[in-house]
Amino acid sequence: MPSVKTAKVCYITGGTAPIKRIMAIAAGKFVCWLSRLSGNQGSSLPGLVARRICPGILVELAAQVHRGVVMITGTNGKTTTGNMIAGVLLAAGYKVINNREGANLITGVTASFVRKSSLWGKIDCDYAVLEVDEASFPGVTAEVRPQIVVLTNFFRDQLDRYWEVDKIVGLINTALQKLPGTRLVLNADDPLAAQFREKTGLSCTFYGLGGFERRSGTGDRVREARFCPFCGAPLVYDNFYYSQLGIYKCSGCPFVRPEAQVEATEIVLGPSSTTSMVVYDHSRVLLTVPAHGLHNLYNALAAFSAGSALKIGIESIVRALENYVPVSGRMEAFIYHGKPVYLNLVKNPAGFNEGLAALLNGKERSKDVLLAINDLDADGRDISWLWDVDFEVLAETGRLSFFCTGRRGEEMALRLKYAGISTDRIGLSRDMRAAIRKALAGTGEKVYLYTTYTALWPARKILSRMAVKGNYDQNLPSLS
Template identity: 30%
Template sequence: MKNSKKKTMRFYLTLAGIKVLIKVLQLCGRNATHVPGRKAINICPDFLDQIDKPEFIIGITGTNGKTTVSNLIADVMQDNGYDIIDNRFGGNIDSGIASSLIKNSTMGGHMKKKYAVLEIDERMTTKIFPYVKPDILVCTNLFRDSYKRNAHSEFIAGILNQTIPSTSKLILNGEDLVSNHLAPDNDRVYFGIACEDEKTTSTNNIIKDVVACPKCGAKLNYEYIRYNHIGRAFCPNCDFGSPEMDYAVEAIDYEKRKVHIRTPKGNMEVKLLGDNITDIYNTVTTVAALEEFGLSAEAISRSFEKMKIAGTRFNCVEVKGKKLITDVAKGQNPIAVSRVCDFVRHEPGQKAVVLIVDDFYDRQDSSENIAWFFDTDFEFLNDPGIEQIIVGGFRCPDMHLRLLMAGIPEEKIVCCDKEPDTAAYVDFDKVDNVYILHDIYTTQYAKAIQKSLSEQLEKEGR
């Protein structure tokens, strides 16, 4: 275990009390995720500093993809016999990480496990990195996120540059000119996609955050753009530009469901987990982290055969020849929602899209900010293959307006102020497949809609 500062009596009393609290919460059927850690930090402000940490920590941060990448890294390590701590059932802020460490420590605050894989919210690194220092730190990408939390990607990059430990080896997106210039003095490797096909070609996005060189202000020259500012570029006036990639996807075989990746140790082949470009990036990111950790290509590839995307993120059921698909479109995150809209328009067949992306969590304590609607590429849904768009939720009139601004014919749009009722408006005579795009906090509604549509198909005997 990593040494921590000298433990105080307050720490020992806090730890004992919180362990009792965890038992009580678990007996009540609660996961004991945020609450124990929050209580511990409130009672003992330097709790994270005093509790022992695992010997080796892999941290994963970034705007999009960090949950999937964290889960994949943890699953592969566990499949290869590593007993790890993770926070997949906790939170990615300081209280969630504190809860995970408490659950895996002795009454004396000593760590029971040698390894940890921790998802870390990029904004919360100011409260985490002074005490929990990753040996390997993955940054998937940096984009605009919720305006209330993260504002602009350069703002978050500034926070990370101030907080990333100098001892952390960085695994960075070689095609993201924001994140791949983080902490320039740290040891690092880069990952990315080095091949072109119909699913990785450029898209005409509303947002492109990196247009001018941050060093000299000249307009950057892009060799290619995958989406938004993800691509390869160089400055014609100075040395700023994209780095060479150490881990690169060189071919994607959609038929055989394989991804071919070049690594510093040679070439390898792993299972293709999903067809979205974000799935490809998540795969090569995970491979880079695991090989840098020390796993062999054979071990990674073997474990990947058992992996799949979490059902809460993407789920597909087929009923009477029609696919009913739920897909997370992270609310208040214009890049994440744009990626899903772009993915849907390229999928085969005639489609209905159910949009339920209101942010319930935000609505609890404040007024939901919908400015992100206008940074999101809903124009991608203006496609001949999309026959219906059914909008559900309190904000459906605002979304209706945004879809009309995207050029979508009004006759294709249906508004419904109650999310579960959207299922009643799907016209199966017009569509082959239904895509239910939902926020993290509307997952329960997405499942209910999928179930309702399935029952409807079975009842009609289609």
């Protein structure tokens, strides 16, 4: 577990010496500029440099936020949910600081403040919306006090860094015990997130899905919470969406899926949008999120809940969510010679399964699929999680061609072979450019690219040169 360092806070003794603060911010901004210049995303390095010079910099800058801080943590959906919440607040006319690109360690959080700070260390913003890495949550909350904490879900993720889900849940619980008065926004359908009401005693807003019958077959296997987090007895599911998400109750104690204050019903999943009727506070409102999949609906419901907890008008929330633009690599749409191409980041089995569900939907005769798997620190050095992804469901459709690349493309190809996919449908290339070119030039009607974290930017760079950004579905003439 990464050690949690609390900054030696200089503000207790009347604040940092101004010159030190200015140096820290100037150095941070300079590094920012340098890394942009060299074309890197480098979103946490400025924070690292600024913290080296002035360890209390984040405490000082964050204390100036006028209205409050919203933090988002959990395994999947942090970036999307954070950006949706920031979008809701921006649309309501507030000034917002947001670590938009997903640099979510304490250095990345610091960097997002340094970037928005004046050289003299002044911050002018109403809200900070921060996605925070689960293991960094105790360290970040020791320096920045959140008004609202959104817990999205807990799945197995990069076990070599974070080990088991249990440990992460324990870590976040301990941190929350030190934050009385914080409001929690929790996914009611995930027993691992929902348990935090009882665990912390904090006031909560729950969101969830009401009445949805899952059709596709991915995501049925790896469930984290088959057992009650309180008594250890098996959980019984009335309805089941993916991984451990669903309508559950404990067979041994009173723990049950909580009633959701914000609940999506009448859900319709489209190829690049998701429509539902959201029931809240005895009212109903139609919400169309321009992003595919149940996981994105959950993200939107979390943002809806956070927005309403911050007293933003419902119409304003809905409008902001309907104008949401997916960030890089979250089923980001491109067009290659008139054919739609989607780029999707995959980090863990639950997210990968959700991403693969897109391959089973639609009426296309064939699709080309590129899989770029790296095993650097940020990807997780242990790639055994690929064996927990349900590639088996893809073997049943003979309409997919695969191209594997990345530092562990060979392992990906092996996984597909053992999933029962014929080896003559599996291509393998060490050269990512060549692999992407082949996938784009394939005979499929759509192309899907799935990449791990460190493969995302290289893949995106290559793709941007070959294809144009844009959503194919939205370019079609409207029928209505």
